[in-house]
Amino acid sequence: MLSAHDVTRSFGGLTAVNHVSLEIGPREIVGLVGPNGSGKTTLLNLLSGFLAPTSGEIRFDGTTVSARRAWQPSRLGLRRSFQLPKLPARMSVLEVMLAGGRLPAGASPWRSLLTPGAVRREEAAFIGKAMGLLAEVDLAGLADHPAGGLSGGQQKLLGLAAVLMDDPAVLLLDEPTAGVNPSLRRRMADHLRRIREGGTALVIVEHDMGFIGDLCDRCLALDKGAVIANCRPDELSGNQQVVEAYLGRRRPGVPLRIVAGGTVGGTVDIRTNGARA
Amino acid sequence: MLEFCLHVLIMSAIFGIAAVSLNLQAGTGGLLNFGQIALFGIGAYAVAILTRAGLPWPAALPAGMAAAALGGFAIGRLGRDLAAEYWALATLAVAELVRLVALNEDWLTGGPQGIGGIVGLFPGLDGVARALATLALAALLLLGTALMARRLGQTQFGRVLRLMRENPDLATALGHDIVACKVKVLAIGGAMAGLAGGLYTLYLAFIGPDQLLPFETFLIWTMVVLGGLGNVAGAVVGAMLVTTLYAGIPFLKDAVALPSDLTGSLRVFAIGSIVLAVLMLKPQGLVPERLRRLHAQRP
Structure with missing residues (x-):
């Protein structure tokens, strides 16, 4: 449905997204994880046509997504939400x-x-x-x-609901649960599952590993603009590169501080110091 | 005195149309058009040139609207990639260009002398009867323009314009081509401003480049800001108040024995004071924009 082919985006000397290729299938729920500054939001902006790639190509449903007509993907059924909707x-x-x-x-x-x-x-x-x-x-x-x-959380929910008015085929969500209270967060996960059952594929940028593990079929982990893992959510915590991206490289003799708690759906909840800004 | 009152009312209606037009662009669409007088002027000159060539006014007026709509379309296309503030500056520059063309292309526009001796509205009538007929026509056209602007603000078209005003990225994300929306609202606003300009020319039987000075744009802005950005009724109220004040100031010099060369400056001073007072005391204007309650409306 939605695919990126060797996409790179630089801002001056900084390469925010570095040779990323990915493929989102119909009705798939894909989580996009990675520490702050790893390029998740930039990738989302590229996928939705809000930013033009420096090189590479994004294709949706057989057409090239072009930032010159950023409104077009939305009409074709590729829609996005914002981290801060500013309604x-x-x-x-x-x-x-x-x-x-x-x-x-x-x-x-x-x-x-x-x-x-x-x-x-x-x-x-x-x-x-x-x-x-x-x-x-x-x-x-x-x-x-x-x-x-409305409150920040309510604005996020409204932003999500407004995007659904046109029954999109692919939905790109930028941190949908940040600022949303836990009970509503669970209902939101149910809601997103129902949206998928209605035929929509979802790409979710999210820091809440519990939410990701609960919902996603597959996770793409980004670090410094590159995809470092493409696996099931429960495999993330076993992936050495992902753990290092979040926590830094392990020094000999210093124990890893992974809090194994809140095992939702059999996944390990990785909480890092300061990773959730 | 009666004739003066009629004059003020006619001018209020004419500038009311220009203010409703600006309100649609700036109040609803958030487009900072500082070249509104250019659209007014294109309509005014088009009507002057066409009636001089022998066209009757009922044909010249729509032609003037079409010319001004084209002007609005061009301004919209011109700055399609500019950020809002830079686009605003560009509109000011375009308005000055239009004025300079009017000032210098003598063969078409009569140069600094402008175009006079136009066969105006209702040449068969005289004095008060003619003024009354003109007022009726201007008021009717103002009503039509205001109703149209209100309707356009209520439907999805206006909703998208308001979303574009407040958060263009969100409008884009929801599939709205904001450049196309901008061009459309400028063309519509252009037609309305052209109608006002055409009426102005026909009423005064004259148009000259001095009527297209940037100050005129700010006069229309003052009307809209005083009345309340985003509210059609506000634009009409603002136009009436500002026009009355503007026309009334020369009387002040008789009352307080001011030297007559001061009245011009006093007008500019009064307009500036209004803008400042509104911005400080009631930034949303006399008739603020209202939230549309769609849910409660349902049966």
């Missing part, structure tokens, strides 16, 4: 949801003026869909509230 203060929650849908009659100035009936029918249908999605993230009661007035 508008002067638009309501429901309006943000509708902006995530495809309403061709209302989006055309001519048809807005000349075919009010079609605009109204279209809007009513999408309001119904939006309210359903809002109910799933506990925001239905806030439909008429300013989107920018």
Whole structure:
């Protein structure tokens, strides 16, 4: 569905993503892990067409993803969310949801003026869909509230719900659970699984290993812009390179400080000092 | 006195249309168009040139709107890759270019003397009757423009514009081509501003390059900021207040015995004071933008 072929992105002298190739299949849930600064968000920006690769190519559904038309992947069914959604203060929650849908009659100035009936029918249908999605993230009661007035966690949930208004084939999520409380986090995992059952593939940048282990079929670990592991989530903690990327190289005589706790779905929860900024 | 009041109302309606246009671009779409007067001027000159060539005004006015829409389209395309602030500067430059063309291309625009002696609106009527008919036409066109702008702000088109204003990256991520949206709203805003410019020319039977000075753009901005960015009614209210004040200041010199050469400066001073006062005391304007409650509206 979505693939990267030998993609590199440099910012001046810094190579943020270094010769990465990957392939995301239909209905797959892939976690993108790695310490801060390892290039996860840059890779997500490249995959979604928000950044142009310095070299290499990104293909989605048979077409090349081009940063010159960053809006196009979204219309073709490749959508992304943001780490910090920064939702508008002067638009309501429901309006943000509708902006995530495809309403061709209302989006055309001519048809807005000349075919009010079609605009109204279209809007009513999408309001119904939006309210359903809002109910799933506990925001239905806030439909008429300013989107920018929501808490950080709620804004993330709304950002996710708005992206789902167009039934994407591939969804790229940038730290969906940061700032979301644990009970909602579990429900979010259930929700994401249901989205996958609906036919959507997911790529998730995430620091919460429990969440990753619970949800992902496969993990790509990045370090210094390169893929250092491509394995099942439960294999991550056994991977020497991954452990070193997170914790640094082990010095002889100093014991490794891995806290083995919160074994969700049989995975080891790697907690590192300061790795979750 | 009656004639003066009618004059102020007609000018309010004409500038009301220009303000509604700017409000759609800047209030809804967040586009800092500092060249609004260029779109107004393109419409004004197009109507002047066409009526001078013998076209009746009902045909010249739509042609002027089309010319100004094209101008808006061009401004939108021109700066499509510029960041908002740089684009704003570019619009100011474009407006000055338009004015300089009007000032120097004598064969087309009459140069510094402008184009006068235009057969205006309702040549069959006289005095108050003519002013009343002009006011009726201008008010009707203002109403039409305002309703259109309000409608465009309510549908998905306006929703995307507002999202573009507040978070262009999110709008892009949701599949909206923000350059196309920008070009569309500038073309629509251009047509509206061109209508205002055309009416202005027809009403005063004259247009000259001095009417296209950057100060005129700031006058329209003052109307929109005073009324409330993002609210159509606000733009109309702001246009009325600013136009009345602007036209009323010359009377002040009779009342307080000010030297007549001071009135021009006093006008600029008053406009500047309004902008400052609004920004400090009521930055959202007299009629603030309202949140649209779509859910509560449902039956």
